[in-house]
Amino acid sequence: MTQWDLLQEALRVVEARGARHPRIGIVLGSGLGAFTGRIRNAIRIRYTEIPGFPIPSAEGHAGELVLGEVGGVEVACLAGRVHQYEGFSAEETVFGVRLLGLLGVTTLVLTNASGGIDPGYERGQLVLITDHINFQGTNPLIGPNLDRLGPRFPDMTEAYSALLRRIAKEVAANAGVSLAEGVYMALLGPSFETPAEIRAFRALGADLVGMSTVPEVIAANHMRIACLGISCVTNAAAGLSGEKLSHEEVLETGRMVQSKLEALLEALLPRLA
Numbered sequence: 001m002t003q004w005d006l007l008q009e010a011l012r013v014v015e016a017r018g019a020r021h022p023r024i025g026i027v028l029g030s031g032l033g034a035f036t037g038r039i040r041n042a043i044r045i046r047y048t049e050i051p052g053f054p055i056p057s058a059e060g061h062a063g064e065l066v067l068g069e070v071g072g073v074e075v076a077c078l079a080g081r082v083h084q085y086e087g088f089s090a091e092e093t094v095f096g097v098r099l100l101g102l103l104g105v106t107t108l109v110l111t112n113a114s115g116g117i118d119p120g121y122e123r124g125q126l127v128l129i130t131d132h133i134n135f136q137g138t139n140p141l142i143g144p145n146l147d148r149l150g151p152r153f154p155d156m157t158e159a160y161s162a163l164l165r166r167i168a169k170e171v172a173a174n175a176g177v178s179l180a181e182g183v184y185m186a187l188l189g190p191s192f193e194t195p196a197e198i199r200a201f202r203a204l205g206a207d208l209v210g211m212s213t214v215p216e217v218i219a220a221n222h223m224r225i226a227c228l229g230i231s232c233v234t235n236a237a238a239g240l241s242g243e244k245l246s247h248e249e250v251l252e253t254g255r256m257v258q259s260k261l262e263a264l265l266e267a268l269l270p271r272l273a
């Protein structure tokens with residue numbers, strides 16, 4: 001079965017569960033899944049109930065699609081994502097985002113956890129992603145183009161919408177939430193980077209490093225979905241702090257910033273509708 005056929009089946013199942021047609025999609029990253037508690041009139045569908053949906057194995061990723069309302073706007077939220085380091089292809093990692101697109105989402109807010117390369121970032125800093133560098137050596141659009149989703153060669157000059165970024169900065173300023181800006185570089189993982197790699201990536205123009213988001217943003221741009229990326233700096237990147245890196249630290253920082261991120265998202269979503 002092609003991914004297109006699987007997506008059609010998944011769409012049927014989700015619509016049969018009463019999904020309306022949200023315009024705004026949200027992807028919650030490592031340790032950031034608790035936001036779904038702020039979604040009203042929620043319809044919760046576990047990924048295991050959706051045909052073709054890849055199931056996350058990483059700790060901190062719940063694995064459910066939550067549909068409902070935040071601040072009066074209809075949203076569809078992916079709580080938990082899959083990564084290529086779990087053994088999924090780049091195409092498989094974008095199944096959820098494509099499903100959101102087929103449900104009618106035209107704006108996508110993506111969150112993630114990242115290592116901070118810019119020495120100005122504190123642990124727990126929220127950073128608006130201005131652009132990305134794909135260092136995963138692969139692309140979710142490899143293979144026959146799904147013409148019904150988008151063009152063979154999608155433009156990526158404004159992969160993260162300038163308009164959405166402007167709105168996010170304004171909302172953050174009004175809410176008193178510090179929101180820096182930076183370029184996100186995606187690696188395959190699952191090993192963290194070496195200090196030499198981080199020095200190299202800094203020279204290449206990266207401010208943040210992580211193992212997700214970029215394939216989803218490529219698939220979203222393919223479908224002409226406007227993207228907004230918010231990264232949570234869970235740790236200083238390798239070699240910058242003298243400390244060793246661990247997934248526990250990533251999850252712990254995620255928990256520390258959870259309420260700040262939730263407040264920002266709650267204020268932001270109605271402005272994106």
Ligand code: HPA
Pocket residue numbers: 113114115116192193209210211234235236237238245250
């Ligand atoms: N490197 C890669 N991915 C990450 C990091 C990191 O330091 N922190 C959270 N995700």
